[in-house]
Amino acid sequence: MSNARATAPPPRPPAAAQASAAPTGQSQMMPAGRAGAPVHAGQQRRREARTTPQLLRIWMLISVASALVFGLVTMLTMINTADAQTRAADNTAQMIRVQEIQAKLLRADALATNAFLIGGLEPADQRADYDAALDDTSRLIVEASQAQPADREALIALNQVVTDYAAAMEQARANNRQGLPAGAAYLEQASTGLRAGAMPVVDSLVQANESRATDEMDSLNAPWLVVLGIICILAQIGCCVWCARRFRRVVNVPLLISTALMALTWIIALSAVSSANASADNLQNSDYQMARNVARARIAGNEAKAQESLGLISHGSPAVSEQAWTTQDAAVRDALEGTGSTALLDDWDTYATEHRAIRKLDDAGKWEEAVKRATGTGTDGANKAFATFDVGAAALVESAGTSTVDTLRSGAWPAIVLAWLLTPAAVAAAVLAGIGIRTRQREYQP
Amino acid sequence: MSRSARLAVVALLLTVTLSACSGGYDSTVIPERPPEVESVQPAPPAEKCDNATASYNPGPVKPQPAKFNDKTLARIAERGRLVAGVSGDTYLFGSRNPATGVIEGFDIDVVKALAKAILGDDKAYELKVISAADRVPALDERRVDVVVRNMTMTCARWKQVAFSSEYYRARQSVLTRAGSAIKSVDDLAGQRVCAPNSTSSMDNLIRVAPAAIPVPAKTHTGCLVLFQSGKVDAITGDDTVLAGMAAQDPYAVVLPDAAFSQEPYGIAANADDVELIKIINARLAQMRSNGEWTKMYDRWLAETLGKAPTPPKAVYGR
Numbered sequence: 001m002s003n004a005r006a007t008a009p010p011p012r013p014p015a016a017a018q019a020s021a022a023p024t025g026q027s028q029m030m031p032a033g034r035a036g037a038p039v040h041a042g043q044q045r046r047r048e049a050r051t052t053p054q055l056l057r058i059w060m061l062i063s064v065a066s067a068l069v070f071g072l073v074t075m076l077t078m079i080n081t082a083d084a085q086t087r088a089a090d091n092t093a094q095m096i097r098v099q100e101i102q103a104k105l106l107r108a109d110a111l112a113t114n115a116f117l118i119g120g121l122e123p124a125d126q127r128a129d130y131d132a133a134l135d136d137t138s139r140l141i142v143e144a145s146q147a148q149p150a151d152r153e154a155l156i157a158l159n160q161v162v163t164d165y166a167a168a169m170e171q172a173r174a175n176n177r178q179g180l181p182a183g184a185a186y187l188e189q190a191s192t193g194l195r196a197g198a199m200p201v202v203d204s205l206v207q208a209n210e211s212r213a214t215d216e217m218d219s220l221n222a223p224w225l226v227v228l229g230i231i232c233i234l235a236q237i238g239c240c241v242w243c244a245r246r247f248r249r250v251v252n253v254p255l256l257i258s259t260a261l262m263a264l265t266w267i268i269a270l271s272a273v274s275s276a277n278a279s280a281d282n283l284q285n286s287d288y289q290m291a292r293n294v295a296r297a298r299i300a301g302n303e304a305k306a307q308e309s310l311g312l313i314s315h316g317s318p319a320v321s322e323q324a325w326t327t328q329d330a331a332v333r334d335a336l337e338g339t340g341s342t343a344l345l346d347d348w349d350t351y352a353t354e355h356r357a358i359r360k361l362d363d364a365g366k367w368e369e370a371v372k373r374a375t376g377t378g379t380d381g382a383n384k385a386f387a388t389f390d391v392g393a394a395a396l397v398e399s400a401g402t403s404t405v406d407t408l409r410s411g412a413w414p415a416i417v418l419a420w421l422l423t424p425a426a427v428a429a430a431v432l433a434g435i436g437i438r439t440r441q442r443e444y445q446p
Numbered sequence: 447m448s449r450s451a452r453l454a455v456v457a458l459l460l461t462v463t464l465s466a467c468s469g470g471y472d473s474t475v476i477p478e479r480p481p482e483v484e485s486v487q488p489a490p491p492a493e494k495c496d497n498a499t500a501s502y503n504p505g506p507v508k509p510q511p512a513k514f515n516d517k518t519l520a521r522i523a524e525r526g527r528l529v530a531g532v533s534g535d536t537y538l539f540g541s542r543n544p545a546t547g548v549i550e551g552f553d554i555d556v557v558k559a560l561a562k563a564i565l566g567d568d569k570a571y572e573l574k575v576i577s578a579a580d581r582v583p584a585l586d587e588r589r590v591d592v593v594v595r596n597m598t599m600t601c602a603r604w605k606q607v608a609f610s611s612e613y614y615r616a617r618q619s620v621l622t623r624a625g626s627a628i629k630s631v632d633d634l635a636g637q638r639v640c641a642p643n644s645t646s647s648m649d650n651l652i653r654v655a656p657a658a659i660p661v662p663a664k665t666h667t668g669c670l671v672l673f674q675s676g677k678v679d680a681i682t683g684d685d686t687v688l689a690g691m692a693a694q695d696p697y698a699v700v701l702p703d704a705a706f707s708q709e710p711y712g713i714a715a716n717a718d719d720v721e722l723i724k725i726i727n728a729r730l731a732q733m734r735s736n737g738e739w740t741k742m743y744d745r746w747l748a749e750t751l752g753k754a755p756t757p758p759k760a761v762y763g764r
Contacts, residue, residue, distance in 0.1 A: 119547050154474040171674075180694040181541040182674070184534065185667035200477040315534050315549060316452065316574025365527055365572035371547060408548040 029399060052246065053444050056437055063239045063258070063295060063433040070232040070262055074269045076421035077222045081276050084216045088280065089408035091213035092288060096401040098205040099295035101140045105162065105202070106302035107390065108133035109194055112169055114310035116176065116187055118375050124254065125377075135168055144205075152203050161197035165190050184313065191310065211293065217280035217288075217408075222273045229266040236262055236433065247440055255436030261294045263431040265422045270417050280413050283404055287306040290339050291400035297335035298393035303346065304328035305386050308355055311362075312371055325355065344392050349423025351385040461758040486652075486662045487579070487643040497602035499609040499710045500697040500761045504731050505724030511565055516721035519564070522591055527570045533588035534575035535667035537690030538597055538746050542575075549573050552746040553594045556713070559738065560592065563729035564722075577664055579644035582606050585716045592715050592726070596684060598646045599712040608719055609712030610726040611760035613739075616684035617705040618650050621691055622674070624699050626685065628680055631706050640669035640678040647683045648708065654706045666691065673698070684709050689750045710758065731760060 018069040111130040141162070145155040168190035176183030234261040244250050304325045309319030329352060336345050354373070361370035374382050511523035522528055532542035532553055540553040554573070561571040562567035576584050581597055584590045587609050596616065599609045620639075622628045628637060635657035641648040643662040650662055661678050663669045669681045670691050681691065688700045713730075715722050733739040734757040 116544075117547065119545050121545070148471075151474045152470040154476050157476050175694070176544040179544050181535040181537050181544070181690075182667055182670050182694050183544055184542060185665065185671045186666075189671050197479055200479070204475050204477050208471075213473055236700065314575055316531075317576055317580070365529070367573075368547070 016080060053441060055242075055246075056441050056444075058333050059239045059242060059250060060434060060437040060441070062235050063255070064430045066232040066235040067258060067262060067426055067430035067433050070229060070265070071423050071430065073225055073228050074265055074426055075419050075423040077225045077269060077273060078415045078422060080340060081220060081222070081273050082415035082419065084219050085276060085408045085412040085415070086278070088216035088340050089405045089412075090147065091209050091216060092291070092401065092408065094144060094151065095206060095209035095213055096291055096295065096397065096405075097140055097144045097147065097291075098151075098202060098209060099299065099397070101137055101144065101158070102199070102202040102206065102293065103302055103394070104133045104140065105165075105194065106306060107197060108137065108190055109165075109311065110306040110386075112172075113187065113306050113373055114315060116172070116184075116200070117309055117312055117371050120175075121177075122173070123377065128170050134162070137162055141339045148209070151205055153206070154201055155210075155231045158198055158201045158205070161193065161201065165194045165198065168193060171435050178358060181199055191306070213288070214284065217284060220277040220280050221272060222270070225266070225269060225273070229262075230271070233259065233266060237430075239433070239437070243437070243440060247443075252439070254432040254439070258429040258432035258436060260360045261425055261432065265425045265429070268418065269422055272415055276415065278412050279407065283407055287400045287404040287407070290341070291397050291404055293335045293339050294341060294344065294393050294400065297332045297344070297348075298390065298397065300331035300335060301330040301351075301386070301393065304332065304355075305351075305382075308358065309375060310384065312358070312367070312374055315367060316362075318359070322359065344389065344396060347385070347389040347392050348370045351382060351389050354382040354385045467518050483565045486648065486660050496686045497761070497764070498599045498601050498604065499612045499712070499758075500764045501609055501712070501727055502723050503762045504611075504722055504728035504760075504764050505721065507563075507728045507732060516719075518591065518716065518719045519725075522564060522722075526565065527572050528557070528561045528564055529572045529574060529589075530560070531576040531581060531584045531595055532557065532573050533595045533665075535665050536596060536687050537693060538750060539686060539690065540594070544638040549575070552614075552742055553596070554744045555745070556594050557592075559729060559733060560594075560713070560726055564725055570588055578642045579664075581714065582667045584586070585714060588716060591719075591722065592713055594713050596687060596709075596711055597714050598684075598709045600646060601713070606717060607714040608717050608723045610723050611730055611762065612758040613709040613711040613730055614686070614710055615755075615758045616709040616711060617683045618647055618682060618707040618709055619688055620680050620682050620701045620704040621688040621698050622680040622701065623673075624697050626679070629701065629704075631655055631704050634680060634682075637679040638677070639682055640672050641682050642669065644668055645683075646707075649762050650655050670694065670698075686747070686751070689747075693750055727760065727762070733757075734760070 094434050111126055111133065115126045115130070118126075138159075141155050141159050172183045172190060174183075174188035175181075177184060206310045236255070240252060240255050240259055243252050243255060307321045307324040307328065311318035311325065314321060330347055333345070336348070357372045358370045361367075361373060364435050377383050456464075469597070511519075514520040514523050528648075533551075534542050534549055536551065539551045540549060541551055542549050557573065558568040560578045562568040574584070574590050576590070576595065577592070578595070581593045581595060582603070585593060593607075596614075597609075598605075598616075599612060614721060620628065620631065620634065622689050627633060631654055634651075634655040637658055638661050639651055639655065639658045640661045640663055641651050642665055648660060648662065651658060652756075661669075661672065663672060664688050666681070666683050669678065669683070672678045673681055674695065681688065683691075685700060685705065692698045692700050713723075713726055715726070730739075739757045748754055
């Protein structure tokens with residue numbers, strides 16, 4: 001077909017004649033330059049005449065394919081941008097959830113150990129708080145295992161330890177109420193088991209979700225779109241330039257619009273990715289960091305409070321617990337540093353002062369007074385001071401966490417909308433490129 | 447156009463595949479839990495000698511704190527209280543009363559008597575709960591002045607600490623479940639038997655019942671927890687300690703004929719604190735003779751262990 005068309009040049013419609021002027025002109029010039037070789041000139045003319053439609057077809061393929069590939073990559077990039085933000089939000093929510101599990105478990109232990117100091121008759125409100133903390137833990141474990149299948153095995157292992165802990169704690173209570181010293185041994189077993197069995201698993205869960213969240217946030221860039229966009233747009237420009245030169249007309253309107261459309265799509269897509277990236281970077285230095293670090297401070301704080309009670313329970317041998325308290329105190333301060341939450345740090349300082357007063361009493365041999373101060377539920381005292389810190393920290397984690405998750409989720413929508421807008425734009429660019437080249441191809445048709 | 451349509455379909459499929467793939471993460475690592483059971487640590491090897499219960503001659507009965515020349519005594523006087531390392535979980539000897547939070551028992555009454563003897567005030571004391579394994583280090587590091595914590599007087603320990611005269615005579619026995627096949631020490635072969643680490647109980651168990659599987663715990667009550675959760679078949683320890691545990695568990699019995707050693711208890715002090723031991727010995731002698739010892743026994747132990755025996759005879763001459 002193409003050969004037949006190429007070997008029958010005249011007569012042509014005026015437009016076609018004009019269009020073929022360049023190739024014809026070139027082929028006419030050549031024989032002039034090669035006088036005395038008319039046969040070769042005829043072959044050359046045929047070759048030239050064959051070449052233009054073939055090249056047009058090649059350019060058609062390059063141009064349409066590059067617009068379509070560009071459209072595909074743009075769509076994937078937008079979908080990936082939306083997905084990465086949604087996944088980052090999910091992972092952040094899961095990280096906050098497992099940190100909450102850790103804080104609740106240690107809160108339960110801090111309450112149980114503190115109540116133990118008081119004696120066999122546990123204060124009702126402290127018991128209620130302990131029950132609520134364990135109930136929350138169970139609920140959060142179920143929620144967390146539904147939210148992230150990759151965490152399921154670890155959460156099953158954690159649940160087992162929590163069940164063992166609750167059982168040992170009940171035995172501790174039962175013995176304690178009967179005035180039997182075995183209660184203290186069960187309490188120690190429960191607390192030790194919680195630290196040895198549950199904490200490493202929760203730490204691993206927090207770490208896994210933290211790196212999943214930050215990995216997703218860090219993946220908010222599209223180097224392939226930058227490179228591929230440049231290649232595709234250059235190919236389109238190449239096509240425009242070739243057409244302009246070959247057909248001696250500067251502007252092929254559909255081809256030009258196609259190129260402009262691709263460039264515009266490229267710029268919009270890249271700005272969307274870069275804006276999502278900037279937003280994620282900003283989060284990592286603001287609300288996300290705040291939620292993560294304050295949760296860490298809360299966990300360390302509850303561990304410190306439990307160690308304070310364990311130190312008093314050990315009655316006269318508080319060295320190990322006090323060392324643990326000091327480590328957790330440093331961890332609280334370290335986590336709060338840079339979050340700018342001075343009010344929370346003040347609350348912690350208030351509690352830390354109480355703790356030091358308790359230790360001073362115990363170290364001076366006034367154990368009963370130390371216990372009284374450590375278990376007091378009045379307006380002052382260590383329990384009140386600690387509760388202020390714990391409630392403040394929980395509220396801060398909640399607000400910063402919600403803000404992080406909301407920002408990430410709302411950031412996914414523009415990317416989805418753009419995926420719907422930019423993909424048709426790229427397809428339109430492909431169609432326009434096809435129309436532009438087809439116009440030139442028609443000029444060769446009889 | 448049809449080609450474009452086909453491409454669009456491929457793109458859509460790719461998208462779906464890509465989104466599905468990127469959502470799957472590696473499973474969260476479950477850290478391996480280190481084994482809970484500690485390694486078995488027997489007490490220092492037993493050395494044969496015939497004067498393990500012999501202590502220093504008693505000193506003055508009524509010392510005057512203001513005139514203490516001895517460094518340790520002067521320090522105690524300056525501090526205004528005697529610091530005693532005791533057990534917090536040996537029911538009837540030294541254990542925390544969960545209702546009151548106060549540590550009480552036979553040993554604690556002994557501490558009160560010593561405080562009265564040294565400082566003239568039976569409230570001038572401070573209790574520090576220590577584990578069996580911590581008894582010697584606590585004295586070495588002078589974290590406590592005395593250890594009143596069912597500590598058996600042995601020749602090996604005389605090299606580490608100074609003992610008072612014997613203030614209680616216990617026997618090592620075996621506690622097991624009611625109806626258990628374990629009836630004597632010989633039946634312990636192949637059974638899991640718990641004893642606290644670094645105690646003469648653990649040492650004797652390994653020596654007397656080498657075919658038993660020793661399981662260590664931090665304290666005797668730790669053994670009771672293992673026993674109640676079915677992790678050990680029996681507990682070995684001094685009859686005094688075992689009686690306290692049997693009182694906490696209606697399904698536990700102390701084998702009446704399984705006693706396999708005599709355990710003379712002494713009050714321990716730092717090896718250099720001979721003057722302190724002399725005052726303690728004087729007070730113990732007084733308690734034996736004036737019926738105070740028997741009163742203490744009746745108060746704490748008679749209900750579980752029966753009528754008070756004659757107080758152990760003091761041996762001096764070290």
